[in-house]
Amino acid sequence: xxxxxxxxxxxxxxxxxxxxxxxxxxxxxxxxxxxxxxxxxxxxxxxxxxxxxxxxxxxxxxxxxxxxxxxxxxxxxxxxxxxxxxxxxxxxxxxxxxxxxxxxxxxxxxxxxxxxxxxxxxxxx
Numbered sequence: 001x002x003x004x005x006x007x008x009x010x011x012x013x014x015x016x017x018x019x020x021x022x023x024x025x026x027x028x029x030x031x032x033x034x035x036x037x038x039x040x041x042x043x044x045x046x047x048x049x050x051x052x053x054x055x056x057x058x059x060x061x062x063x064x065x066x067x068x069x070x071x072x073x074x075x076x077x078x079x080x081x082x083x084x085x086x087x088x089x090x091x092x093x094x095x096x097x098x099x100x101x102x103x104x105x106x107x108x109x110x111x112x113x114x115x116x117x118x119x120x121x122x123x124x125x
Contacts, residue, residue: 002040013042019051027051029072031079043082048073052101064101070111077118084115
């Protein structure tokens with residue numbers, strides 16, 4: 001995919017880790033993939049909230065594990081992800097899509113502060 005983009009004349013590329021299907025109701029992030037993808041020479045972004053989706057729920061609506069957002073984001077920063085993508089909403093229960101795996105907007109500032117502090121430590125190592 002990266003080669004196709006480069007061949008089209010575009011070198012403004014971000015590669016995204018979004019989790020891999022594990023069974024029928026879960027996505028899993030293999031953190032070994034982040035440094036492997038970085039070998040292509042482009043920034044790797046961890047899509048935290050997508051990675052916590054629980055597809056194929058019996059209700060027909062995708063579920064999620066928002067209580068793990070901070071854990072997954074911290075792990076991504078610790079292994080050197082170049083960026084984090086998060087879906088957020090003032091009231092995730094009222095979001096039109098993907099509310100089950102969103103971060104409540106009121107928690108965003110605190111999380112970003114923690115991730116920034118962790119990034120600063122990782123960059124010093």
